[in-house]
Amino acid sequence: MKKLVEIKDVCKIYNPGENEVRALNHVSLTIGEGEFVAIIGQSGSGKSTLMNMLGCLDTPTSGKYFLHGQDVSHMTDDEQSDVRNREIGFIFQGFNLIPSLTALENVELPLIYRGVGKKERDRLARAALKSVGLAKRMTHKPNEMSGGQQQRVAIARAIAQAPPILLADEPTGNLDTASTKEIITIIKRLYHEGRTVIIITHDPGIAAQAKRIITISDGMIKSDIINPEYKDEI
């Protein structure tokens, strides 16, 4: 298995000095291509910081982060933007769709920033929306859709340009049980299609869906196990 994410001895310290907060304390972690990983921890455990780090939204105070073999620990804002655009598909708890844009336009956004031409963009975005079962909702705006549908748009946006990593931050946190099931099913399917999926959650029920479970607490990795209860079915 090829290494996709390699974090080496990473610390993230806020407010350096006497009242410093060590959000990440010497964390090392490797995730291979095609893995299905859940990172679980309580709030304040450092999981959000880890997620920001993995998503190249933040840089470590010390230590190294290699993504696809590329050192991304010290980059300018614009370089980080490019890496995020190329490597990572985000799925957020709050969906984070732009309210003034239609589903199709929302899905096209990362493709625009990548510089994909209009025709190709349209084709990719439509294909992605179809694959999450929203072929009939392409011209709807977010406020015309249910939470589950919005999250599916967000997933379509994340996968439209086929990034190597899907990074889902509490993807079902705002959803009812039915929608949660729907979203987990889609995420599992994407994993089966060969994508690397990382879910960050505080919900053991969600974490139990993943193949590998990493527990984080006080900024440190407490356990990193293969899920014995993992069911390889959709």
Next chain:
Amino acid sequence: MGTFGEYIKSALSSIKNNKGRSFLTMLGIIIGISAVLIVLIIGDGMKATVNSEIDSMGASSISVSLDDTKTDKKFTRSQLKDIEESIDNIYGISPSFTVWGNTSNNRGEAFELYISGESEASETASGVKVLHGRYYNASDVEDGKQVLVISQTFARHIFGYEEVVGETLDVTAYDITKEFTIIGVKEDTPIDIAFAGFGEDIILTASGPYTSLAEAFNFDVDDMFNSFTIYLDSENRNAVLAKTRSVVENITGLRGENAVKISSGSGFDETTNSILDIITSVVAIIAAISLLVGGIGVMNIMTVSVTERTREIGIRKSLGARTSSILTQFLAEASILTFTGGVIGIIFGLTVSFIICRIIDFSFSVNPVLVIVVVAISTGIGLFFGIYPAKRAANLDPIEALRNE
């Protein structure tokens, strides 16, 4: 370029989504731009109208004099002739001197006389209109004929009626009395009326060949004039002004002594134009201040827009938007607002100034460069006042921005 088009598109959709606010923002620019435009166009119209009125006066004059602190030379008769022949496109030149005399009518009433001695060119001075007979001509001047052209008022006071061509008149001045023949009667000018009508004594005005008046009252025509007037049509004024100094200096032998003073007649057009220009620029500055206020309005609304859309900016950044993408998007939004405001302002400004020019009868003309400059300024305002909020947006930390609800 395709990506740039996308930024324009998203800027447009954001403007459309906030129609009311966008319009209010634009209103500041619309008012500013149209105010500047109206002021400048009406200023131009005022200038053009005044100038065309000055031009339509046709007759104009330039006066040339010798500075008596620099030289004690005078213009001789032959020098004046040479000067007249050396300058093209003029009606002629004329020296001028005044004879204060008196006369009486057949009822024995005495009148003071103000007689100007000039050349035949003075006929072309503005306001001269011969009603009966004729003005004196070149040969009258050349031969020193003792003739006079008198005003209507003059004729009425002395003879009791106006058609007095051929009558003679005794003029006494400097203890000399000479008989003059009246060859013409000219229409009263305001000056003629003023001389006759105001003050205790009635002063009557007339004009005659300077040669004969000088001879009659014992002046030396070669040693009495240190100034003369050039009569010309106002359209030739600039060409003549350009040539006059060197001609006069050459003929009088005063080259390099800085003794020749030229005052361009009344200097009416230059003075009026510069006054009009000052008025126009002062009002334009005031109008420009309203444009500045409009620009600050744009900055204000863009700042609000950035604050409101912090989360959107965070989302865009997390999806791979670079700093420059966000910057472009917001600058595009600000420029489109002010550009559109500018275009509406121009249409509004042109319409209003057209109507105003019609109403007060000014000539309406639009300099296309002015319109282009105004559009450029309004877009520039958008860029300038959009930079601060756009930079703020572009430099937002995506994590912080995403956390924003």
